[in-house]
Structure formats: C-alpha cells, structure tokens
Amino acid sequence: MKTSNPSTSGTEAVAPLDLSKMGWQKIGLPTAIRTGQPAHEAVEKLVTGYLSKGELRKDELCLRELAAIARETLSGLYEIASLKDDKDAAIAFVNALLRGVRLFSDGIPFKAQQPGYTLPVFRKLAEKTGTWPGVLSVDHDQLEANKKIIALLRLGENAPLNFKKKQWTRKTAEVRVALNLLEHRQYLLRRNERIDPYDPEDGRYFYDDSKFKRLGPLTRANYAVWWKKFEPMFLGLYGKDFENHKEFSGYWKNSVYRGQSKARALIRRDIKKRIQQAFRSIAPKSPSVC
Numbered sequence: 001m002k003t004s005n006p007s008t009s010g011t012e013a014v015a016p017l018d019l020s021k022m023g024w025q026k027i028g029l030p031t032a033i034r035t036g037q038p039a040h041e042a043v044e045k046l047v048t049g050y051l052s053k054g055e056l057r058k059d060e061l062c063l064r065e066l067a068a069i070a071r072e073t074l075s076g077l078y079e080i081a082s083l084k085d086d087k088d089a090a091i092a093f094v095n096a097l098l099r100g101v102r103l104f105s106d107g108i109p110f111k112a113q114q115p116g117y118t119l120p121v122f123r124k125l126a127e128k129t130g131t132w133p134g135v136l137s138v139d140h141d142q143l144e145a146n147k148k149i150i151a152l153l154r155l156g157e158n159a160p161l162n163f164k165k166k167q168w169t170r171k172t173a174e175v176r177v178a179l180n181l182l183e184h185r186q187y188l189l190r191r192n193e194r195i196d197p198y199d200p201e202d203g204r205y206f207y208d209d210s211k212f213k214r215l216g217p218l219t220r221a222n223y224a225v226w227w228k229k230f231e232p233m234f235l236g237l238y239g240k241d242f243e244n245h246k247e248f249s250g251y252w253k254n255s256v257y258r259g260q261s262k263a264r265a266l267i268r269r270d271i272k273k274r275i276q277q278a279f280r281s282i283a284p285k286s287p288s289v290c
Helices: 039-052 055-084 087-105 119-126 140-153 173-192 223-238 246-253 263-282
Strands: none
Touching: 039 055, 055 087, 119 140, 173 223, 173 246, 173 263, 223 263, 246 263
16 A cells, blocks of 8 residues: 555554544545544444444455554654654654554463463464564563463464474575575465466466475475476576576685586586575475465
8 A cells, every 4th residue: 555645653642643634535544534533433443343243344344454554554653763763753663563562472371361362363373484573672581471472372383494493594595595486486476466377468477386386385305306396496596607696606715616627517516406405404394284
C-alpha cells in the first residue's frame, strides 16, 4: 500500500489522532478512518467485526485492514524519525514495536494455564522458521526469558533449514551461495503468482519449478540432487566463469593452488564440491512437516 503522507502515532499518554486530517483519505485504510473516526475507534470496530464474524468480515477485510494499519503506522513513524531526525517519532516507533513483542512474550510461561491461550497458533508458525520477533537486551534476565520463549515456541524445530546442534554460518562463502540460491528460487515462485504462464509476453518469465517439486523438501538424504538441480541457476547468477566472482576471490589467494598448472579447473571443482557440502550443512535431517 503506497502512502503519500506518513502517519504519526502517539503513545498511550497521547490522545488518539484523527488521521483524516493528515491526508489519509486517498489510501486504502478503513472507511471509519477515512471519514474522520479516531484511529483507536476504527481499530476497535475492525477487531470486533472480525471476532464477531459479522457483516464487517466479508473476505476477511477486517484482518487485512488491521494489518495494513500496523504496517503503515510503523512505516510512517520510521520515515518521520529517519528523515526528520525526530526524537518523538523515534520513541513512538520503538514503543510500538516493544508493545507488539511484549503483548506476545510477557508472561508466556504462565499463560499456558489461562483459558483461550493461543500459543499453539504462534508455535505452528515459529516451528517453521529460525527467526522470531523479540527484545534485544543486555539485561541477563531478559536474555534468559528469550531462551524460555524460544524453547516454548520450539523455534526452528520444523524449519526447512537445519538450526539444530552444530549450525552452519553465513561467514562461509559457499553457505551464502547455497542460501542465495534457495532465496532466489523463492523469489521466482513469488513472481510466478503475478505471471500468466499462457500470456505470449509474460509467459516467457514463468519459472518452471517442477524439478524441485518432484524431489520433495531439502534433506540430508537428497541435498546432492538439490545442488545438481540448482547448478543451472548457479551459473545464471554467478556466471559461467564463476571462479572469478568476488564471492570466491579467496580461492585465488589460497597457497594450495599457487603454481598449479590447472589452478582454474581445480578451483572450479572445489567451489562446486563445497557448495554441495554447504547444502548438506543447511539441510535438515528429515523433511519438515506441513
């Protein structure tokens, strides 16, 4: 959603803002806000409408609009703070982030006993990723609390990458390349959603992912095959003379290859071998469960 004028948002001590006076009429925020209803009332109306499953919930409009308000408010506060070096906007931005994180994380060990506790829905999301919103702190108590939250969420337990025991690192060039290939594939899949494969023009850019779908999820059992399927994409991204790509410049400085008559061939061989090994490092032992 594009906005021409960033919003501002107060803390709890500040009266709610009437966003209609700030140039928000032209963007796709809820009718209640565009027509002059204070923001907190509009949000309350959307939440009530979604939970009651009444007239307002058509096509989950309420949920989409609530998400839009949150995104645009944070973006607006960040823009004001960054471009204008505005201290109040910076404080409001940080407080909004903290409130969102703490609504979820504060008291997690105790909430499990309360009626209506919804940790399972968050756990299902957390199990499939290695990253989760949290509070950065040098306070040891907060650090310990973060560990408990990670354990309760089972963060990364069912992720498509290996986050258990000895973990890979992005400091390794070949791991960065393997992750980049996986991310590029996801980018192409997202782009497919906007492409009509039967269109004479756009259809040329449609990405055929069938070779990976036939393989199943990346695991320690099939990582070598995944790398082989990724090789054409690797050459497309890093070039046919990939050994000269800056990502692999360290190979040419390695004394192992100095004076070798076939240094180029040896470097190319070892780069591919180590990328394959990187795929093994990032692959989970067993496939993630949907």
